[in-house]
Amino acid sequence: MRDSAEERRVTVGERVGEVSALLLKPEGARLLYVLAHGAGAGMRHPFLESMAGRLAERGIATLRYQFPYMERRARRPDPPAVAEATVRAAVEEAARATPGVPLIAGGKSFGGRMTSSAQASAPLPGVRGLVFLGFPLHPPGRPGDERAKHLSQVHIPMLFLQGTRDDFADLKLLQPLVQRLGGLATLHLVRDGNHSFKLPKRAGKTDTEVMAELVDAIVEWTARLT
Structure with missing residues (x-):
């Protein structure tokens, strides 16, 4: 499936221009996940490549895309306004x-947070739910939930996939947050996983098995949306 991804261009706006995207659409796709990358790696990162391929095998298409700073190979992420505009443009693309395929959106860390911020500002057309692959609730060592204040303005279902050792999301803060969001929020914990869903050797679980767990959780959750 990886080799069959179609390269596309997403127009963000006159000032920003275009960014690259990859569409992986299995035959008879029942859903499409608009999948944003994290702050430190682009859409071709092996984690996202694997995620897209595994989802395609389960009938879920993906559109991965670059944020403008990543397209320019800059280190500093885009300002929220630019990132949110990019999310919106990717959803439109x-x-x-x-056409006619239901959409979900979200992504890894920064990409998921910017997607939720865009959704909170104004609903993303056609998007039925958000999937976060490691929501970055706070910087490591600086616990707080200010980055999640906007989630109360998101009025569609949300799936949080989070490692129990994620130093970007203290579970003592994340679990109450999910509870406050009520029936719209679902939390799936990957035992011993860090922010990249890597497990220590003592856990006895391979990266392939962890990816299968993540994909299973997404497939089961999305089945309730469509």
């Missing part, structure tokens, strides 16, 4: 590429 996904709808054009797969």
Whole structure:
């Protein structure tokens, strides 16, 4: 499936220009996940490549895309306004590429947070739910939930996939947050996983098995949306 991804361009706006994207659409796709990358690695990172391929095997298409700073190979992420505009443009491109296919959106860490921020500002057209692959609730060693204040303005279902050793999300803060969001929020914990869903050797679980767990959780959750 990895080799069959179609390269596309996403137009963000006159000032920003275009960014690259990859559409992986299995035959008869029942859903498309608009999948954003994290702050430190782009859309071709092995984790996202694997995620896209595994989801395709389960009938879920993906549109991965670059944020403008990553397209320029800059280190500093875009300002929220630019990142949110990019999310919105990617969602619009996904709808054009797969007319009639229901959409979900989200992504890894920074990408998931920017997607939720865009959704909180104004609903993303056609998006039925958000999936976060390691929501970055706070910087490591600086616990707090200010980064999640906007989630109260998200009125569609949300799935949080989080490692129990994630130093970007203290579970003592994340679990009460999910509870406050009520029935719209679902939390799936990967035991012993860190922010990259890596497990210590003592856990006795391979990266492949962890990816299978993540994909299973997404497939089961999305089945309730469609």
